[in-house]
Amino acid sequence: MKRWIPLLACLFPMLAHAASxxxxxxxxxxxxxxxxxxAVEPGNVGKLVPKWIWQSGVVGTFQATPIVVDGVMYVSLPFSHVAALDAATGRELWRYQHKKRVEKICCGPANRGVAVSGGRVFVGTVDARLVALDAKSGKVIWDIEVAPQLDNTESKASLAAGDGNAKANVTGSSGVGIAAAPMVFEDKVIVGVTGVGYGLHLDSPRPGTPLGAVIGLPGNYGGIGFLAAYDVASGERRWRFDTVKSPEDGGWEGEYLxxxxxxxxxxxxxxxxKKLARERADAWKYGGGSVWNVAAIDAQTGRLFFGVGNPSPQMNDSGRPGDNLYTSSLVALDVRTGKYVWHWQQVPHDLWGYDLASAPVLFxxxxxxxLVPAVGHASKLxxxxxxDRRDGxxxxKSEAFVPQDNLFARATKEGVRITPGGAGGANWSPVALDAQRKLAFVAAMHMPMRYSLGEIPAEGGKPAQPYFTLEPIDEPRWGVLAAIDLSKQGxxxxxxxxxxxxxxxxxALASGVVFTGEGDGHLSAFDAKDGKRLWQFQCGAGVNxxxxxxEAGGKPVVAVAAGGSAIWGYPQGDAVIAFGLPE
Structure with a gap:
């Protein structure tokens, strides 16, 4: 029998769910x-043990949130494959093997999860498709193209002669895919595209170290990002909201804040x-604005809230004047029509990769x-x-949960140290929020970066052009798990x-336990009251x-994907591990 918790519905006007x-x-x-x-609480969480381990055989950056419905766990794998498991035992029930239509994907193999509704499983893919599967068999019901592939991507061939980065391997550049998990609301499945302003990402020259250089080249790279809704039965598109504001809608230049x-x-x-604006009236056509994470929905008012990625070209403003709306913004829409309601731009004219990557949270x-209906966002800043989720x-805003230095410094030839930098702060990691304890829990990072300016020499009548490089500095870096007091304004x-x-x-658990994973393979539990570490388990690959x-069979289960992350240099694997209390 499903156990419903009325307190959740009381504290929060969303949809309450069974503990199972x-x-x-x-x-x-x-x-x-x-x-x-x-049933798992601070006094016994230290007794957690593995109950089952399932290995997919697909080794790669593993970022998925598993979905559990009616005793079945649905998990998306790297490269957009999907598996269904018995949530009590980990036994594989079926698997969907995605056959991507492009060889070169823009932004790595990661997928952040599926949506499950009405006997169907929905997954967005690395090649920008949306696929509906039968939840019982994994067979394809429909498969549609969400966006065509781009042919205007960055290349390290554009770098200046003598730039040491010219020898590094390219790990990604502007393109189009879907990393964010879809969201089903009523008869629509909602998802956004990623990669349209990704920038040139290079491998780190030091094996095992996180993140190489990200380079912002001049030019017309990428495209226009969007969030769109599709009919759950047919896959037909119902609405689309472009994350770059077109000239017909008032233009993306904004107020030049x-x-x-x-x-x-x-x-x-x-x-x-403003002088450049006259020459680059078409810059919006390549404006970027990826959607990196799932939306939040106020079911009572029909409002949808989501974060928008950085403008394109990433970090390079030599050809994109103005505020670059709606990039690096929190945006509210009417969930049934896709109509604009409001936006709040955290970083106008973003030059640093401070896009809104983490999912919004409502409370x-x-x-x-x-009491004011609110929407919160853990930022890279x-x-x-x-x-106020009614009008934005x-x-x-909270106290800073990571060190901050030169947040909005412009690049120099010598390089300027900035932190958090484009990595964050809070990157795409979703927060947890305990409304009863009035705490929001944020997983973040301290990773100082150097922001430097280079120049592509004049050639063939073309003037010299600047490019920008953002890369980690070889100095101590660490993580931060922060509890933000919502009753004391942050x-x-x-x-x-x-x-x-x-x-x-x-x-977070209602009992007062908070879980998060680390790239060294540890999954840890903390006391929500004071942050004391209560339990830790080595999962064998990065818990990213x-x-x-x-609950399975009336007993509590904590589960997580342990497959690491290539971009951060964390060891990769292929496992989902489920933990429970001893019998």
């Missing part, structure tokens, strides 16, 4: 990732940008003694932003420093995916 399931990417439509399970909306100087040369915030007004309740930068996500919790 994990039916949505963020557990509920508001992405709170708070399981109602109480000298500061962020919360008042931080951006160090822009606005006079030069009720207390402001001056009154190192702040947790909280907005910024209610407050004061930090506690932080825990971890040996490895945190990239993967957070799970969000954990989940559910």
């Amino acid at each position: 399931e994990w039916p949505l990417h963020g557990l509920d439509t508001g992405n709170q990732r708070l399981s109602p399970i109480t 000298a500061r962020t909306p919360d008042g931080v100087p951006l160090n822009r040369d606005i006079k030069a940008e 009720d915030a207390e402001v001056k003694g009154k 190192g702040w947790f932003y909280v907005h 007004t910024l209610l407050w 004061k930090l309740a506690w932080t825990v420093k971890t040996p490895q930068p945190l990239i993967g996500g957070v799970l 995916a969000p954990p989940i919790a559910y």
Whole structure:
């Protein structure tokens, strides 16, 4: 019998769910990732042991949130394959093998999860398709193209002679795919495209070290990102919202803001940008604006909230004047029509890769003694932003949960040290939120980066052109698990420093336990009260995916994908591991 927790519905006007399931990417439509399970609590979490381990045989960057419905776990694998497992035993029930239509994918093999609804499983693919599968057999019901492939991608051949990065391997560049998990609401499946402003990503020259250089080249790279809704029965598109504001809609240049909306100087040369605008009226056609994570939905009002990626070319503004709307923004839409409601741009004219990669989370915030419907976002900048979800007004932002230095410094020939830098802060890792304890839990990283300016020499009548390089500095880096006090307008309740930068996500239990994984292979549990580490298990490969919790046979289970991440240099694997209490 399914055990429903009325308290969740009381504290949060989204959809409550049974403890026996994990039916949505963020557990509920508001992405709170708070399981109602109480049988695993601070006093006994140290007794957790592996109950089963399933290995897919597909080794690669593994970022998926498993979905559990009616005793079946559905998990997307690298390269967009999908498997169905018995959630109690890990026995494989069926597998879908995706046959991608392109050899070169833009942004790596990772997939962040599936959506399950009405006997169907939906997966977005590395080659920008949306596939509906039969939940019982894995057979394809429909398979549609969400976006055509791009042919305008960056190449290291454009680098200046003598640039040491010219010898590095290319790991990715602008293209089009789907990494974000789909979201089903009513009769629509909603998903966005990624990679349309990815930039030139290179391998690190030092094996086993995270992230090589990211280079922003001048030119017309990428395309226009979008979020779209498709009919669950037929796959027919119902609406599409472009993340780049077209001239017909008022243009993407915006107001040429000298500061962020919360008042931080951006160090822009606005006079030069406005002059350039006359020459680059078509820059919006290549504007970027990927959608890297799942949307949040207020089921009562029919509002959808999602984050938008950086503009294109990434980090290079030599050809894209203006604020570059709606990139690096939190956007609200009408979920049934896709119509624009509001946006709040964290970083106008983003030059640093500070895009909104983490999934938004919905909750009720207390402001001056009154509850306000709110949407929160853990940013790459190192702040947790909280907005009134009715109109986007910024209610407050948290204390910084990672060190900050030269956030919006412009690149120099010598190179300037910035942190967080384009890696974050909070990258794509989803947060967990405990409304009863009034805490939001954020997985973040401290990874200082050097931002430098190069020049492609003049040649063949073409003038010299700048390019920008962002790369990690060889100095200490670490992770931060932060608890943000929602009752004190973002004061930090506690932080825990971890040996490895945190990239993967957070799970919270109603009992007061918080889980997150590390790239060195550890899955750890912490006390929600004070951050004390209560339990740790070595999973054998990087735990760079969000954990989940559910019940099987009336007993609690915590499960996570352990498959590492190539871009961060973490050991890769192919396992899903389920933990439970001893019999």
